[in-house]
Amino acid sequence: MPATVHHRACHLCEAICGLRIETDGDRILSIKGDPADPLSRGHICPKAVALQDIHNDPDRLRRPVQRIRGTDRWREISWEEALDSTAQRLVEITQRDGVDALGVYLGNPTVHNYGMMTHQKNLFRHFHTRNRFSATSVDQLPHHLVSLWLFGHKSLFPIPDIDRSAYFLMLGANPIASNGSIWTVPDVRKRIKALRKRGGKLVVVDPRYTETAELASEHLFIRPGSDALFLLALVHTLFADDLVAPGPLGAFTTGLSELAAALADFTPEFAAAHTGIEASTIRRIAQEFAQAGAAICYGRMGVSTQRYGALCQWAIQLLNILTGNLDREGGSLFTLPAVDQVSSIGPGGFARHHSRVRQLPEFDRELPASAMAEEITTPGTGQIRALFVGAGNPVLSTPNGRQLDAALAQLEFMVCLDPYLNETTRHADIILPPTSPLEHDHYDLAFHINAIRNTARYNEAVFAKPEGTLHDWEIFTELGNRVAALLGQPAQPVTAPHEIIDMGLQIGPYSERQGSVHALTLDKLRENPSGIDLGALQPQLPDRLQTADKTIDCATPQALADLDRLRAAFSAGDSGALRLIGRRHVRSNNSWMHNYHRLVKGKERCTLLMHPQDMATRGISDGDRVHLSSRAGSVTVAAEASTGVMPGVVSLPHGYGHGRPGVRLHTAARHAGVSCNDVTDDLALDVLSGNAAVNGIDVEVALA
Template sequence: MRVKTGQNGEHFTFCRICEAFCGLVAEVADGKVVALRPDRSNPHSRGHVCVKGVNMHAVTHDPDRVTKPLKRKGNVGEFIEIEWEQALDEISDALRSIMSEHGTEAVASYLGNPTAFSTNAIMGFGEFLGAIGCRKFYGAASQDTNARMLGNYVVHGAPYPFNIPDLSRCDFLMIVGANPLVSNGWGICAPRMRHDLDAIAARGRVVVVDPRRTETARPYEHVMVRPDSDAWLLLAMMRVIIDEGLADTDWLAAHSEGWGELFDAIARIDPVAAAARTGLAFDDVAALARDFATSERAALYAGLGLCRGYHGALGAFLYNAFNALTGRYGRPGGTRFGLNLIGAVKPFGGGHGAPYTRIGHIPSIAGMLATAMLPADIEEPGEGRVRALLMSAGNPVLSAPGGAVLERALSQLELFVSFDFYVNESNRLATHILPTPTFLERADWPFVGMGKLLQPFLQYTDAVIEPVGEVRDDYWIYCEIARRLGLDAPSPSPEKQAAARRGELADPVGQLDAAIRQGPAGDRYGDNPDGWSRDRLRDYPHGVMVENIPDDFDKWQERIAHADGRLRLWHPLIAAEFDRLLASAAPEGMAGDTANLILIGRRDIRSMNSWMHNVDKLVRAGAPTLLIHPDDARARRIEDGDQVTVSNANGSLTLAAEICNDIVAGTASYPHGWGHRAGWNRANRTGGANANLLAGAGAEWVETVSGMSLIDCLPVRVERAPA
């Protein structure tokens, strides 16, 4: 029996915090979600959910949540509530005026991570920006994903889709810079990650390469390396594989170009010296390389840790090249592209180069600009200076580098519109904040997971409850602003503009229904009676495993954008990055330098960037601590629990120290996203500090080739704080 939105009782839905999209059961009473629990009848997640997902109703019904449009009045962080008509009119008038006087280059956007988990927000925001001619896309990607997109662009010809490990058939999984038991599997839609990894370990090996003994490293094999040494490790292993005749040169000749140049470059690597840069003995590196290369069903899986050092782009390229070296593409248990039930998935995401940042001339990847250059784009005079910013679900003052500089820049904007749940550290400087729905208040598909599936799963959910207060759907907002700007639809597409004039334009959730209906799992509008549509899925609220969908892992070349379907294993961009790596010195703190440690981040199962720290159950343990190795603590006379200062030329933090053996010597670890001082009372009281204040803004804090912000592997001084 179908349950109507807001009806008392149980509603079956799914989480939209990360790519796992775990099934949930929501208990509704009097129009409110009073409890969430795992949906054990969901055939994909089968009862798995993390602590964040089952506490999302605390965000939906948070007294601190923004539920009516806000306009800044007076000092920073001081707002008054206004009506929607006034907010939309003021925003549209200001946009029109700025674009008329200064051109569309005066308008920039910032895309925060949660936007990707709302179909209407992610598809609508991009189309709306295209409709008004905005080409300046800043976002969280330059803090996490740009390097991976660059590696894909070189090897595959396009930033997307990502290749992922074939978990169900793999018997040797090497994980580099990822913590999937906490992240739930970045880049993969596989909600039962612990089950998958346990199964691989039972029939073979799971090897976790990380500077910290992470939650994923603990139950499996841990290889503890120095920070920012992933590229050195992969190159040393590749040198061993090539030297010992373990590379699949027949496969490379049949499926790739540039592998000869790659081999020539790797021949320049001294594998013993490269191993030393990782902190490992060469014999151990060589043994790992041989074991991987001789395993029938092996795959390398890498996460954001690979991307966030000083050589992230090269590391991301090597991730693909390493999987190719022994012919793992499209091989059972190797690396593959995800199933996709929308239809034929072509490579997408654009290219590399234009548009460039106005200041610093740093190239974009997939249209995404380097966020570290946003402050300069706002503050530096000249043609194209940013005067208006549209920000969707972002908090870059805490998540991006140089938060203090960015905060100063944001205060100078003529128009700053934020689409969000809260008044946060960034949008407290906004001119307007527009309240948007949590996932419990909107209909949706697991859209961004659909290209990352390892099993043929489909689910649709209607909104569990009506939006709280005067919250409005993101796409409705884009439509209203577009209409006020004289556009028929929030889209640059002439077809969609025409459909809007006829009154036939569906929102992105509806557009995705049409794509699914025409895809391999769809009902093809009646031609396939056993196929699926949004309406039929309403009768299967737990979701369905789609039958008769072939596993096309061996058709991986269809996902390659190069016209010949072949991988490219060398490129001038990579040659330059390779030379830069060879010329680099060992990081401070890694070569007997007792003054500095290398600061790295970490994940926490109770935290998601900066936006869930107002939920009491998630922060009862208090603010995070600075992890430090006993040897480093002893050298600084630091005791467990001491207050310490962590500083460099950019700033200083005071944190509580936690001494542990779970981190490699010479390294300290603290997560980003803390240090709250905005409109969330519980988060403000919890404490913690903004680690990204130790990173700077500007071109020197960017990996130029990818636009990645340099916010990890920072040399810092750690000392006991004065009493």
């Protein structure tokens, strides 16, 4: 019997590469890139091949489990018991102590599963708690906030049009390892090489000589946490050297004179003293950028997850706007997805309420994840007593993970929607495991909005749903129905995720209703399982703007007010301490990637990169065990000598720390490593946005 071919998208990172999966019955024979996919063009990375490890993983839970109170032992229970018990406990606790007694944390795999995105409301419509958290505030919150302020919507992200660009200035990003982030750009290596081949220039600014920097025209080391000074000095130079030329954007852009005055003292000389980049180099970069004709400034994790993350993202967009490179081919453009969330969901909001203990601002009805532990442990009205965790492992992924680890043990009730018994879910009372990713259909609801090209793709499940299992969206639906019954409310009719997508397609920009030649429907996508090409990104402003007056106000009041904090911090001088940064590997994304042998094989990757000069000063040799410590805690890890990090900087990867008791991840345990978030500090924040500052924190390193 010939093999059956299935078309699929890899959901393990933002690149959403198209796949051809061959199966024989319930066996996977091969996983290869789909050359007919208009976005990924046949490209895949090692993560895609590991999809079979996920599906076949013996550690993956197939049935609900309940922890036997007071022990680390678990027993399998029926879905009826698991769902009934969970609904009962959530209702009991919130009726007794108020709705804010329920906390919710959703991890980033949530946005890789469109059923979780479309159906979580079936449960949470009953619990309008203020204690909601997610991975957003240890990741991309500054992007959302700046998009809300400048463009009027949290999801209006300008996307780098690298395929038509002449000049690319990249900060704190390593797309060769990440495949793009807030930038869905499969096969980025070939795209960078094509940029260079046609005479374009890539300038990478990063404290580490990354895999992407190896392909760049120029790499500049920068002191971690000082990126905002560098970026604002570039903007200052545009004004000082009469390089401001917004072009067509000028007709609907305001606040330039106020902006110029506010940045008068953010000179290249001031930046040079703190960044390690010479003033003459800063002026040259500003001139090159302004005169390139089609240029991009883009920054990602390294500039978002620091104390001035929102100012960094604001300054990046100012550079693009003031040089006319926003909404320009070869610059940064907005996408127009087939299911357009910008048109269908609210724009988001900021600081409408604040956390109970530290008064940290909400964004889009979520509080900063750095506040979660204190909201569990601090007594009083609104204290979190029950916690719902969906597809997340915050013990390893949020700052001061040990503090959160201890806090979770104090909860009265905890339920996790997750396929694993991991560092976080080991504290749960009940774990509700969903089907395998290959057992449900797939549509990339989140990442088409970040894509280098407008495309659409829908794929059926590779394998039938096994008897006695539930999809994520079915778990949310069943819990919501049970809560409704306990509250004496009628159950609401439920529309399946694929039906929601079909409705979105039929009212979207490529629908017959909108007069599009594509006339997209779900059936049409089914007929084209490799996806349909909807064309290159195009200028859309001012129509695409969601601001009330269809203008871009560059003099963002909140950002201008935060300049005093930046100015004062760097005027006080540098502590001289080592600074910690993270790093990414193409075989990893988060902690959930470490239980698959295809992704962890090879050289051990959880090491502390140190410059030989810093090692010699401390009497440390390559391979020595060292103590890495901060205010929040310490870990012991092997030091690895590297001239790829600048002096004064150390680098530790994210997502490790699998050595805790009670965890059922056998492959990950053999590559346990240490958690960088046992050293990162829950008190270190970007005050403007509330985002965690996990990069650029002061640390000490000593021989163990």
